[in-house]
Amino acid sequence: EDGMVGLASPDKSDGGIWWFPPYASALVVPLPEEPPQELPPPPAKEPPPPIELERLPSALSEVMEEEQVPEQPSAEPFRVGDFSFECWTIPGEEDVARIERCVNTFVNALEAADVAMPDNIRRIQRCSSEHPNCFVYNFGTRRVHMATRGAEGGRLMLVVRCGGGYMDFIEFARRHGSLEQLRLQRKAEPGGREVVRVTSVLSKG
Secondary structure, eight states: OTTOEEEEOTTOOGGGEEEEOTTOOOOOOOOOOOOOOOOOOOOOOOOOOOOOGGGSOHHHHHHHHHHTSOOOOOOOOEEETTEEEOOBOOTTOOHHHHHHHHHHHHHHHHHHTTOOOOSOOOEEEEOSSSOTTEEEEEETTEEEEEEEEEOGGGBEEEEEEETTEEEEHHHHHHHHHHHHHHHHHHHHSGGGOOOOOOOOOOOOO
Protein backbone atom coordinates (compact mmCIF):
# COMPACT_ATOMS: atom_id res chain seq x y z
CA GLU A 1 0.00 0.00 0.00
CA ASP A 2 1.56 3.39 -1.13
CA GLY A 3 4.84 1.58 -1.67
CA MET A 4 4.98 0.58 2.01
CA VAL A 5 5.87 -2.87 3.19
CA GLY A 6 3.56 -4.48 5.71
CA LEU A 7 4.66 -6.84 8.46
CA ALA A 8 2.50 -8.65 10.90
CA SER A 9 2.64 -7.00 14.29
CA PRO A 10 3.52 -9.43 17.10
CA ASP A 11 1.10 -7.82 19.54
CA LYS A 12 -1.76 -7.55 17.00
CA SER A 13 -1.70 -3.74 17.22
CA ASP A 14 -2.51 -1.40 14.28
CA GLY A 15 -4.91 -3.84 12.80
CA GLY A 16 -2.36 -6.62 13.04
CA ILE A 17 -0.01 -5.06 10.39
CA TRP A 18 2.85 -2.67 10.77
CA TRP A 19 3.76 -0.61 7.68
CA PHE A 20 7.37 0.36 6.92
CA PRO A 21 9.16 2.09 4.03
CA PRO A 22 10.87 -0.30 1.65
CA TYR A 23 14.37 0.96 2.52
CA ALA A 24 14.16 -0.16 6.10
CA SER A 25 16.58 -3.03 6.49
CA ALA A 26 15.88 -4.09 10.08
CA LEU A 27 13.50 -3.36 12.88
CA VAL A 28 14.02 -4.22 16.47
CA VAL A 29 10.74 -4.90 18.13
CA PRO A 30 10.91 -5.24 21.94
CA LEU A 31 9.01 -8.22 23.18
CA PRO A 32 6.84 -7.84 26.22
CA GLU A 33 8.64 -8.90 29.42
CA GLU A 34 7.15 -11.88 31.17
CA PRO A 35 6.87 -11.64 34.94
CA PRO A 36 9.50 -13.80 36.74
CA GLN A 37 8.19 -17.10 37.91
CA GLU A 38 8.43 -17.75 41.61
CA LEU A 39 10.10 -21.03 42.50
CA PRO A 40 8.17 -23.23 44.87
CA PRO A 41 9.67 -23.44 48.39
CA PRO A 42 11.76 -26.56 49.09
CA PRO A 43 9.92 -29.29 50.91
CA ALA A 44 10.37 -29.20 54.69
CA LYS A 45 12.65 -31.88 56.09
CA GLU A 46 11.00 -34.17 58.53
CA PRO A 47 12.85 -34.50 61.89
CA PRO A 48 14.36 -37.93 62.56
CA PRO A 49 12.28 -40.14 64.80
CA PRO A 50 13.34 -40.06 68.49
CA ILE A 51 15.35 -42.98 69.83
CA GLU A 52 13.51 -44.78 72.57
CA LEU A 53 16.01 -46.04 75.13
CA GLU A 54 13.43 -48.35 76.56
CA ARG A 55 13.60 -50.47 73.44
CA LEU A 56 17.33 -51.26 73.78
CA PRO A 57 18.03 -54.96 74.27
CA SER A 58 18.24 -55.95 77.90
CA ALA A 59 21.58 -57.68 77.32
CA LEU A 60 23.13 -54.44 76.00
CA SER A 61 21.78 -52.48 78.97
CA GLU A 62 23.35 -54.95 81.40
CA VAL A 63 26.73 -54.66 79.66
CA MET A 64 26.58 -50.85 79.88
CA GLU A 65 25.76 -51.01 83.59
CA GLU A 66 28.62 -53.43 84.26
CA GLU A 67 31.13 -51.13 82.50
CA GLN A 68 30.14 -48.23 84.79
CA VAL A 69 31.05 -50.14 87.98
CA PRO A 70 34.65 -49.20 88.98
CA GLU A 71 36.97 -52.01 89.95
CA GLN A 72 38.20 -52.16 93.53
CA PRO A 73 41.97 -51.63 93.79
CA SER A 74 43.81 -54.72 94.93
CA ALA A 75 46.16 -54.24 97.87
CA GLU A 76 49.59 -55.74 97.42
CA PRO A 77 50.86 -57.92 100.29
CA PHE A 78 53.84 -57.02 102.47
CA ARG A 79 57.10 -58.48 101.23
CA VAL A 80 60.25 -59.40 103.19
CA GLY A 81 62.78 -60.75 100.74
CA ASP A 82 61.05 -63.59 98.89
CA PHE A 83 58.44 -63.96 101.63
CA SER A 84 55.07 -62.17 101.43
CA PHE A 85 52.30 -61.91 104.02
CA GLU A 86 49.17 -59.91 104.85
CA CYS A 87 47.39 -58.71 107.98
CA TRP A 88 43.77 -57.59 107.65
CA THR A 89 41.36 -55.56 109.74
CA ILE A 90 38.68 -57.51 111.64
CA PRO A 91 35.53 -55.44 112.33
CA GLY A 92 34.72 -55.08 116.03
CA GLU A 93 38.11 -56.33 117.24
CA GLU A 94 39.43 -54.81 120.47
CA ASP A 95 42.60 -52.71 120.45
CA VAL A 96 44.61 -55.19 122.55
CA ALA A 97 43.57 -58.18 120.45
CA ARG A 98 44.35 -56.27 117.24
CA ILE A 99 47.86 -55.21 118.28
CA GLU A 100 48.70 -58.67 119.60
CA ARG A 101 47.53 -60.38 116.42
CA CYS A 102 49.33 -57.87 114.23
CA VAL A 103 52.62 -58.13 116.18
CA ASN A 104 52.54 -61.94 116.08
CA THR A 105 51.86 -61.90 112.33
CA PHE A 106 54.74 -59.54 111.56
CA VAL A 107 57.21 -61.23 113.93
CA ASN A 108 56.45 -64.69 112.56
CA ALA A 109 56.81 -63.44 108.98
CA LEU A 110 60.17 -61.76 109.72
CA GLU A 111 61.48 -64.86 111.47
CA ALA A 112 60.41 -66.97 108.48
CA ALA A 113 62.40 -64.60 106.26
CA ASP A 114 65.52 -65.08 108.51
CA VAL A 115 65.48 -61.51 109.85
CA ALA A 116 67.43 -61.46 113.13
CA MET A 117 65.37 -60.15 116.08
CA PRO A 118 65.39 -60.44 119.86
CA ASP A 119 63.19 -63.15 121.38
CA ASN A 120 61.62 -60.99 124.09
CA ILE A 121 59.15 -59.00 121.97
CA ARG A 122 56.22 -58.82 124.40
CA ARG A 123 53.55 -56.29 125.33
CA ILE A 124 54.14 -54.44 128.61
CA GLN A 125 51.34 -51.89 128.90
CA ARG A 126 49.18 -49.41 127.04
CA CYS A 127 50.85 -46.13 126.14
CA SER A 128 50.22 -43.52 128.83
CA SER A 129 50.03 -40.69 126.27
CA GLU A 130 47.07 -39.86 124.03
CA HIS A 131 48.40 -41.77 121.02
CA PRO A 132 45.56 -43.94 119.62
CA ASN A 133 46.03 -47.73 119.62
CA CYS A 134 49.58 -47.35 120.99
CA PHE A 135 51.18 -49.95 123.28
CA VAL A 136 54.62 -50.34 124.88
CA TYR A 137 56.58 -53.47 123.91
CA ASN A 138 59.92 -54.98 124.84
CA PHE A 139 62.32 -55.13 121.92
CA GLY A 140 65.66 -56.44 123.14
CA THR A 141 67.04 -53.96 125.63
CA ARG A 142 64.69 -51.24 124.44
CA ARG A 143 61.08 -50.35 125.13
CA VAL A 144 59.31 -49.25 121.98
CA HIS A 145 55.85 -47.86 121.29
CA MET A 146 53.93 -49.87 118.67
CA ALA A 147 50.63 -49.06 117.00
CA THR A 148 48.48 -50.30 114.12
CA ARG A 149 47.48 -48.16 111.16
CA GLY A 150 44.83 -48.86 108.53
CA ALA A 151 46.15 -49.15 104.98
CA GLU A 152 44.60 -49.49 101.51
CA GLY A 153 42.12 -52.29 101.02
CA GLY A 154 41.54 -52.91 104.74
CA ARG A 155 45.09 -54.04 105.52
CA LEU A 156 46.83 -53.34 108.82
CA MET A 157 50.28 -51.81 109.13
CA LEU A 158 52.45 -52.14 112.23
CA VAL A 159 54.48 -49.04 113.06
CA VAL A 160 57.01 -48.08 115.74
CA ARG A 161 57.17 -44.61 117.23
CA CYS A 162 60.53 -42.97 116.54
CA GLY A 163 61.00 -39.40 117.73
CA GLY A 164 58.05 -37.34 116.55
CA GLY A 165 56.91 -39.80 113.89
CA TYR A 166 56.48 -43.48 113.12
CA MET A 167 58.56 -46.06 111.26
CA ASP A 168 57.35 -49.22 109.59
CA PHE A 169 58.01 -52.20 111.85
CA ILE A 170 59.62 -54.22 109.05
CA GLU A 171 62.18 -51.48 108.44
CA PHE A 172 62.69 -51.00 112.18
CA ALA A 173 63.35 -54.72 112.69
CA ARG A 174 65.84 -54.80 109.82
CA ARG A 175 67.78 -51.85 111.27
CA HIS A 176 67.80 -52.74 114.97
CA GLY A 177 66.84 -56.41 115.24
CA SER A 178 70.31 -58.01 115.02
CA LEU A 179 71.91 -55.41 117.32
CA GLU A 180 69.22 -55.76 119.99
CA GLN A 181 69.46 -59.54 119.75
CA LEU A 182 73.21 -59.31 120.44
CA ARG A 183 72.73 -56.88 123.31
CA LEU A 184 70.08 -59.11 124.88
CA GLN A 185 72.35 -62.13 124.66
CA ARG A 186 75.23 -60.27 126.30
CA LYS A 187 72.95 -58.99 129.03
CA ALA A 188 71.85 -62.54 129.79
CA GLU A 189 75.44 -63.75 130.36
CA PRO A 190 76.63 -64.22 134.00
CA GLY A 191 77.54 -60.87 135.50
CA GLY A 192 76.12 -59.01 132.54
CA ARG A 193 79.50 -57.43 131.81
CA GLU A 194 81.49 -57.01 128.67
CA VAL A 195 85.18 -57.68 129.24
CA VAL A 196 87.63 -55.96 126.92
CA ARG A 197 91.21 -57.18 127.08
CA VAL A 198 93.96 -54.98 125.74
CA THR A 199 97.44 -56.33 125.16
CA SER A 200 100.27 -53.84 125.05
CA VAL A 201 103.52 -54.73 123.34
CA LEU A 202 106.55 -52.64 124.28
CA SER A 203 109.56 -52.71 122.05
CA LYS A 204 112.97 -52.42 123.58
CA GLY A 205 115.05 -49.75 122.03
